[in-house]
Amino acid sequence: MPRAAAVVGAALIGALLLAVLAPSAAHAAPIPDGGEGVTINGINGTPSDSVLTLLGITVLSVAPALMLMTTSFTKIFVVLALTRNALSLPSIPPNQVLAGLSLFLTMFIMWPVLVDINQAAVSPYTAGDIDFGEAFGLAQGPLRDWMLGFTREEDIALMYRAGGLDNPEDPSGVPMYALIPAFMLSELRAAFLIGFVIFVPFLVIDLVVASALMSMGMMMLPPVMISLPFKILLFLLIDGWGLVVTTLVQSYGGSG
DSSP: OHHHHHHHHHHHHHHHHHHHHOTTSOEEEEOTTSSEEEESBOGGGOBOHHHHHHHHHHHHHHHHHHHHHHSSHHHHHHHHHHHHHHTTOTTSSOHHHHHHHHHHHHHHHHHHHHHHHIIIIIHHHHTTSSOHHHHHHHHHHHHHHHHHHTSOHHHHHHHHHHHTOOOOSSGGGOOHHHHHHHHHHHHHHHHHHHHHHHHHHHHHHHHHHHHHHHHTTOTTSOHHHHHHHHHHHHHHHTTHHHHHHHHHHHHTTTTO
16 A cells, blocks of 8 residues: 555656646746736647646546445445355455456446536536536536435435534535445445345255255265355356346446
């Protein structure tokens, strides 16, 4: 973590120096008192390439946290990890595979939201029609509406009670700093509910195998060695991965 923080810090410092020293980063513009000032916009009011580079590096540095907190990634990854544990396979598939599958499923589910954000905020900003503050405010709209659709009112009320805040009059009045943790709590709850349903049939198999081994006097033989092939066979026969992925996608109403 310290090395990663140092790398991110060095990248941000380099981007800042690039934005300050690059010839195309800024241009002289008249200010109200008749003097000369410096603005970060490029020619014709469009953001300069250096500013876009700085913003891109900044977004990349916080993208993992944003992806975890404001998208379906958390729920998908937790459900896939619980499925792996239910099969008694703690390291197969590896975490890299589960994270990659979760990432692409998240992109598939969140694609309509990303398109709306691009049309409402990113494209107008890159075209120079709006400034960064207005773009940031417009980008929150589609994401807020999507998160509110999958956040329980009980979790929002929990955050307001924990912070000693007055309840909002309507969902649109919930600030992002309260909506994001409430959304994560709702996602974790839903993920554990799905994981519980997945665990039950495999737990039954473990109990049956353990009882059979005990009745035959084979108490020294680990039951997982016998139950594992049966659990894998059952998972393959019912197309387990397909069912899990389908359930996850449909829990968000598909990709649209």
